[in-house]
Amino acid sequence: MVKSIWYYRQFICSCIKREFLSRYKGSVLGVVWSIVQPLAMIVVYTVIFSEIMRAKLVGMDNDGLAYSIYLCSGVLTWDFFTATVMACTNVFLVNGNLMKKISFPRICLPVISVGSAFLNFCISYGLFFIALLVLGRFPFDLIIFVVPILFVQIIFACSFGIGLGVLNVFFRDVGQLLGVVLQFWFWFTPIVYPSKIIPEKLLAFMNFNPMYYVVRSYQEIFVYNQVPDFVELSGVLFIGFLLGVWSLRLYRRHVGEMVDEL
Template identity: 55%
Template sequence: MLRSIWSYRGFISGSVKREFQSRYRNSLLGAAWTVLNPLAMIVVYTVIFSQVMRTRLPGVDNGFAYSIYLCAGILTWGLFAEIVSRAQNVFLEHANLIKKISFPRICLPIIVLLNAGINFTIIFSLFVLFLLFSGTFPGISFVAIFPVLAIQIAFAIGLGIIVGVLNVFFRDVGQFFAVLLQFWFWFTPVVYPESILPDAVRPYLNLNPMAPLVSAYHQILVHGQWPEWGSLLIPAVLAAILCIVGMRLFRKRVGEIVDEL
């Protein structure tokens, strides 16, 4: 499979380039929308939670702390949501391409992953520049971002492939998962600190594999500390399982996908 993917690297890179260009074609601001959309969300949540609801981060005196907390959560959640949301419809959206051209179908999830990665790299790089110029860069603990990010990406693409294959055969899967993703967002401490939750609710966060990942980003970027690696064990194992199950499901059903489309 890796050899076939490498053979079609030109197809993958060309598709990524075309999709990025088509997204901002005939747009005056172009790729700036990659920054403006999450920035608008961050401003809205800052006003609602920091001003209206008087949310504060315990043990942090930095004036930028809550904005950094929001950026760390929203930007990384946005990467997860984009990968999963795009992957769940990738086979349906490219139905004509799948029927007309012979190529490894696994290239499509890879294209989704690369496009999401480019968008994330743009906005997250600007966020890092803000940390540097504001004097809030976390220091050496920043390198912990990369293994946490790797776990999250593996978790997202594994889940995305499973949902994407199932959505070809059962279209309700995509509709249900879109709704689930909205509830999932609010059940993850992305825009609010875990400390504001009632004591009876906090234990249920252990059932949410995204909660320790987002908390790890907050620990690194807000507090400048190393994440609790033990808390990432379950998301890492779950990510590996989802990738294995997703690939097996894909290989088993790839021949039937064309017929269903």
């Protein structure tokens, strides 16, 4: 599989570029919208929650920007997760005609979808980094720890999404149900609210939410200037590998049937 992806790397990169540019084709500003949209979100969250609502984090009452940074780091992380999962879930349906007409390793399609989502994530987080630099809140000593967290997040999201993508070919309700699940999952993850306000009885349920550890790891770096707990993240990575094994076995078993079903 890895050899196939590497052999078709130019095809993958060209598809990612074409998909990114086609998203803004026909608009006056073009790819500038990829900068304007996340920048607008960061500015709105900062102005509304820091200046207008005066929202504060528990234990950080004297820090007017803490909640905005907390919210931005969580929302941007969640957006990348949902974009990755949704893209992988729909990738075989969306590219059904391509799978029938062109002979190439089908596993390249999820890689293209993830690459496109990752490109948007890099733009959004790049603007977030610039905002942190302007505000004097950039965690220079801890920024390197973002890399392993991102690796864990991508493994988990891809493994989860590819398995759902195979199932979605045969059971179209999977894609519809996923949208509902992700809505509940978002509010079950401490992104808008801090985990410190969750009652102890409910806090135990967070142990079953892998994205809780991923989002919290980013927040620990950008908000609390702390090294994330990689022991907890290793559990998410283990779940991601298990899902990956399941997804690849499911894909290899049904890849021939998928083409006929599409």
